[in-house]
Each structure stands twice: as structure tokens, then as C-alpha cells.
Amino acid sequence: MESSSCADIKVDARKAICQPMGCVKIRFGENVFMVDKGLLEIHCEYFRALFHSGMKECHQDEIYLPALSAPGFLVTLRVLHGERPILSGDEIVEAIQCAAFLHVEVLTEHLVNIVNSDNCLLMYHTAATFGLLRLFNSTALFIRDMYEDLKEDVKCLPKDLIEYVKCPIPSSYVTVGTHSPTIKLLQDFMRTVCYLDEGEKDWKVLTHLPLDASTTMAGVAVLDNKLYIVGGVYDVTNKVVDSGFCYDVSTDTWSTFSSPQQLRYNCSLVGHEGNLYIIGGEQNKTVISSVERYKVLTDTWNFAAHLPRPAAAVACTTTMSRLFICLWRPKDISEIYEYIRKEDKWELTTTLVRHQSYGHCMVAHRDNLYVMRNGPSDDFLRCVMDCYNLTTGQWSAMPGHYENSKGALFTAVVRGDSVFTVNRRATVEYSIEENKWRTKKEMTGFPRIGSMWTFLLRLPKKTSEALEKKDNGPEIYSLPLNSVKCTE
Structure with a gap:
């Protein structure tokens, strides 16, 4: 993928020009940008403070910023106008300088995403x-x-x-299988959440599921380094569990929280921008299209925009601060939709027509969405993939079938520039390259029957015994500026 360029400042700067009313000139040496004053006030803390400071600069038609560069400011404007450019090394340095000096949160977010x-x-x-x-x-x-x-x-x-x-602490690969609620006298010691010890290439127990929790046809997701389980069914009548369960890895404790307003099973759960979204599923053996958003801080569920059509077990993923779902429509059509939170709607991103036997999974890596399906024909032990690039808007077929004798790819999760896949017989780490996944190492599989959910957690430092309490483990590390000799 080619990097964008800011070499031709005079030509590209025209994109930032607006009508004279409500505009301000921003000068960098010989380069001048005519920019919407309101745009700067909304997104840049520096300009917001400046325009309301009462200083003479807030009344001037031209503002001079000698500490910054024109290419860096141009990247800033592109991001403010909704672009998501892939940047060269020089552009990255200048963009970081602008983001820090002008306090542009949306630019910082874009840098994090790339x-x-x-x-x-x-x-x-x-x-x-x-x-x-x-x-x-x-x-x-x-x-x-x-x-x-x-x-x-x-x-x-x-x-x-x-x-x-x-x-x-590095992220660990964590998996939980399908389990139904149990009773204390018959506690099922297989009802565990496990993590992959990559040094020993084996799975170890992280925690036991609560007695009342079910992962059978439940929604399972991670948000802010906490594991959430919503829904799930129990006993022969397939009653829906009416409590949500949360595992806090830092304290090694489980807690309960409220259920969605519309109880459901065979649903999908995903964490996005500080909220949980429960998507589609079934209710009373009927496939539904409703979506609800859970606000962790207030322990409340609210309905969001319905799916374009009823769907269960929806493939979903997040990347570049965006939420995507993949709906399979017989025969042989996969549609990818993005949830636009500001407008509370699902917007069709792209459509793929491919022969598919059954099932599909979707994971994301930077600006690529990987759609996996079993096939071709009736060969469900092989997995084929297509890649959709969000920047170019192009589909490409991934070479090979990602076939191995140990079974099909049913679940996967991305960590850094690697992706882990797991089934009963093998856990494989792939290096994600430009047009293929290259096998890095193979480890033991997850020896449980039924469906599996995979995710990443930053596990606190542990004692030598697998189930003892953790020492510590902050989720985000804040370093005083002077300790890394940072300068403004």
C-alpha cells in the first residue's frame, strides 16, 4: 500500500479552503492555509482556547505557527475532514508534533490506529x-x-x-468453550477460562466460570481488559440466562450486571468505544435484528439501530476505531456493514459474492478486514479467505486454503501483526503479511468440544501456581514526562 504524500503543499492545501466568512489564515513560513474557524475550534484544544482567550490573536485574520510544519498541519486537516491517510515516516513525526502542540484528539486517535x-x-x-x-x-x-x-x-x-x-504485561491469548450452568454439588471442573502459555506452548486455567453463567450460545467479549458474558441458554428448554457476568482480571473476581432489555441467545457481543454492543441473535426460536448498547459506567442498556435484517451469530470486528459486521445472505453473498454511531445507523460498506459451504468469521488488522469461510464445496475442513481493504475499497482473494490436517479455522484473534487461530487439535500463530498469512509457530489445540470464543487479555503477574491471586497489573501505563525526558 502506498503512503500518502504531503509534498505538494500548494495543491493539497486547496482542500482546506472555505468561504471567507468564518475562516482564518494559518501561516507556516510561505505556506498559508485558509481554514474553517469552527472546524479548528471543535477539534483543536489549542485553537479553542485561543479563540476564547480575549488575546489579540483571536481577532486576527492570520495566525502564525512557527513551531509547526506545513506538512504536519496538512495531515491534521486531512484527518479533520474525515480522511484516514497512511503516513510516511516524516509525516508521522510532523503529525505527532501537531497533535501534541494543538491537542488534536482525533489526530492522536488516527495515529494510534495506524x-x-x-x-x-x-x-x-x-x-x-x-x-x-x-x-x-x-x-x-x-x-x-x-x-x-x-x-x-x-x-x-x-x-x-x-x-x-x-x-x-504482554497480551495473552485466552479462550473459553461452550458450557452450561451447573450446581455447586456437581461443579464441572472443565468450566474454565484458559490462557495460552506461549513459553510452554500449552493451555492453562485462568479462572472458573460462575455457577450460574452459561457460554452456550452466549455473547462473549472483552472491553477495557475485562471479560463479559451476556445471555446464553440452560436446561432442555433453552431458557436464557437473565444476568450478565464480568470477570475483572486485575482482581481475579467475577461480578454480575444487568441483562439487555430484550433477552436473547445465539447473539454476538463486541466492545467498542467504551461500550458493549449485543447484536442480533434469537428470541423464542425467532431470529431478531435488534441491537442494544451497554454503558458500563451506568449499568444501562439502550437500543441502537436495528440490523438491516434479522441475523444470528453475526461475525463482527473492530478496527481503526470502527465497528463492522458481516452478514451472510444465501446464496453465496456476504455483506459488510459499518455502524455509524453519530448517526445511529448501519451503512453498507461492501458486498462479496463467493461460493461458501457454511459458516464465516471476520477479523481485522489495521485497515484490512479478513472474511473466512469454510469450503470450497463441501470440504468444511479447509478455510478460504478474502481480504477487503478499507483504504482502497478493494477485495483480494488470499492465496491458499489455510488448510491443515488438524481441522478448520473457526475462530481467530489479532495481536500486533500476528493472528492466532485455534481449534481442538492445534493453535497456530500466523504473521500477517501483505497478501498472505505466514505460519510462525504451532502449539497445542484447545481440547474442548463445542464452540469457542477467543480474545486477548493482559494478565497480571502470577505466582508459580496457576490459580493463585495476581500481584498487580494496570491496564494502561502512565509515565511522567520528565522520566522519559519529554519536551513540549
Whole structure:
């Protein structure tokens, strides 16, 4: 994928020109941008404070910013106008400087979204230099997750930054299988949530499920390093569990929370922008289209826009601060929709027509959506994939069938620039490359029957015994600026 360029400032700057009323000139040497004053006030804390300060600058038609660069400001304007550009190294440095100086949260968010193994060290060092803490924390966590692949390159960083990047706890691959509620006298010791010990290449118990919790046809998701289970059925009548369950990994405790207004099963649960979304599913053996959003802070559920049509077990994923679902429509049509939160609607992103035997799964890596399906024909032990690039709007077929003798790919999760897949016989880590997934290592499978849910959690440091209490484990690491010699 080609990087965008800000080389031709005079031509690209025209995109920022607005009508004279309500505009202000922003000058960088010989380069002048005519920008909507309201746009700057909404998105830039620096300009918002300036325009309401009463200082003479807030009444001037032209503002001079000698500390910043024109290319960096152009990237800022592109992001403010809704673009999501892939940036070169020089553009990254200048964009970070602008984000830190002007306090542009939407630009910081975009920089967080495009962190990868090629640019993470540059972003980490530059974010430390300019004191952009959100990006600094995000890149530190990314590097920690990819440390084995990056450890030689990390040596080029200043010593204090090297030491700090070793502080966070890396993400662990966690899986839970299908289980129904049990009673205390007949506690099922297989009712466990397990994590993958990559050093020993084996699964270990993280926690036991609460007695009343069900993962049979439930919604399972992670939000802010906490595991949530909603819905699920029990006994022969398939009654829906009417409590939600939350596992806080930092305290090794379970708690309950309210259920959606519309009880459901065979549904999908996803965490996005601080909220949980429960999507579709079934109620009284009828497939439904309703969606509800759960606000963790207030323990309340509210209805969001309905799906375009009723659907159960919806494939969904988040990437680039966006939420996507994939609906399969017989015969052989997959449709990807994006949830537009500001407008509370589902918007069709793209349609794929491919022969499919049954089932599908979707995962995301940066601006790529990977749609996996079993097939071709009736060969459900093989998995084929197509990739949709959000930047180019193009589909491409992934070469090969990602076939292995140990079974089909039913579930997957992305960590850094790797993706893990798991079935009963094998857990495989792939390196995500431009047009393929390359096998990195293979470990033992998850030896449980039924469906599986996979996700990532940052597990606190543990004692040598698997089920003892954790020592500590903050989810986000905040480093004082002076301890990494940051300057404004």
C-alpha cells in the first residue's frame, strides 16, 4: 500500500479552503492555509482556547505557527475532514508534533490506529519526545506484544525507553468453550477460562466460570481488559440466562450486571468505544435484528439501530476505531456493514459474492478486514479467505486454503501483526503479511468440544501456581514526562 504524500503543499492545501466568512489564515513560513474557524475550534484544544482567550490573536485574520510544519498541519486537516491517510515516516513525526502542540484528539486517535511493526519504534520515541501520552502508551503496549520480533530493533532506543517498554504485561491469548450452568454439588471442573502459555506452548486455567453463567450460545467479549458474558441458554428448554457476568482480571473476581432489555441467545457481543454492543441473535426460536448498547459506567442498556435484517451469530470486528459486521445472505453473498454511531445507523460498506459451504468469521488488522469461510464445496475442513481493504475499497482473494490436517479455522484473534487461530487439535500463530498469512509457530489445540470464543487479555503477574491471586497489573501505563525526558 502506498503512503500518502504531503509534498505538494500548494495543491493539497486547496482542500482546506472555505468561504471567507468564518475562516482564518494559518501561516507556516510561505505556506498559508485558509481554514474553517469552527472546524479548528471543535477539534483543536489549542485553537479553542485561543479563540476564547480575549488575546489579540483571536481577532486576527492570520495566525502564525512557527513551531509547526506545513506538512504536519496538512495531515491534521486531512484527518479533520474525515480522511484516514497512511503516513510516511516524516509525516508521522510532523503529525505527532501537531497533535501534541494543538491537542488534536482525533489526530492522536488516527495515529494510534495506524501503529504497526514498521513505524511503532518511531512513533514511540517521537511520542515520548513531544509528550503525547496516549500514543506513547499505545505504542509501548504494541511493542511489548511484538517484543520477540522487535527486540533487536528496540536496542536503538534510549535506555530509559527500552526499560519502560519492558514494564507492560504482554497480551495473552485466552479462550473459553461452550458450557452450561451447573450446581455447586456437581461443579464441572472443565468450566474454565484458559490462557495460552506461549513459553510452554500449552493451555492453562485462568479462572472458573460462575455457577450460574452459561457460554452456550452466549455473547462473549472483552472491553477495557475485562471479560463479559451476556445471555446464553440452560436446561432442555433453552431458557436464557437473565444476568450478565464480568470477570475483572486485575482482581481475579467475577461480578454480575444487568441483562439487555430484550433477552436473547445465539447473539454476538463486541466492545467498542467504551461500550458493549449485543447484536442480533434469537428470541423464542425467532431470529431478531435488534441491537442494544451497554454503558458500563451506568449499568444501562439502550437500543441502537436495528440490523438491516434479522441475523444470528453475526461475525463482527473492530478496527481503526470502527465497528463492522458481516452478514451472510444465501446464496453465496456476504455483506459488510459499518455502524455509524453519530448517526445511529448501519451503512453498507461492501458486498462479496463467493461460493461458501457454511459458516464465516471476520477479523481485522489495521485497515484490512479478513472474511473466512469454510469450503470450497463441501470440504468444511479447509478455510478460504478474502481480504477487503478499507483504504482502497478493494477485495483480494488470499492465496491458499489455510488448510491443515488438524481441522478448520473457526475462530481467530489479532495481536500486533500476528493472528492466532485455534481449534481442538492445534493453535497456530500466523504473521500477517501483505497478501498472505505466514505460519510462525504451532502449539497445542484447545481440547474442548463445542464452540469457542477467543480474545486477548493482559494478565497480571502470577505466582508459580496457576490459580493463585495476581500481584498487580494496570491496564494502561502512565509515565511522567520528565522520566522519559519529554519536551513540549
